[in-house]
Amino acid sequence: MKRSPEVGVGAVILRGREVLLVKRGHAPGKGLWSVPGGHLELNERLRECAQREAREETGLVVKAERLAGISEVIVPEEDGNEGFHFVLVDFFCRVISGELRPSGDADEVRWWPLERLSELPLTEGLAEKLHEWMDGAGAIVL
Helix, strand or coil: CCCCCCCCCCCCCEECEEEEEEEEEECCCCCCCCCCEEEEECCCHHHHHHHHHHHHCCEEEEEEEEEEEEEEEEECCCCCCCCEEEEEEEEEEEEEEEECCCCCEEEEEEEEEEEHHCCECCCHHHHHHHHHHHHHHHCCCC
16 A cells, blocks of 8 residues: 655644743654644644644644745655654744643653753754744744
8 A cells, every 4th residue: 555645733832932842742753842832733734733732732722923944854665663754844833822741642841942952852954943943034033
């Protein structure tokens, strides 16, 4: 059966020089830290997905405001491992309401200083992407 790339959508939520991170509870990326996000559902708009995933994983209601960036992660099939290909669309989001708490497939959730990202086991390329988006796009800082 031929497989196709999957679309993932993320919420980049900033507070000053901190970013909201979730510790993934499921594969891919189980045990790694990333921005809240997940699979785009059929008939769901990209911004709606970012908002839904943020609410499901962090308890926060957010508004997806503008595109942070588009990237992809490809892990080829190897030694019986299935591999995967994700196209990732991330949005800068603003917190509207809610109480921060991990849920859904997030084991933990926390605000983390951008300058200390190297201290956490992150999903592939996340630190580089965040710094690029912050430096090049004039990020929304809440």
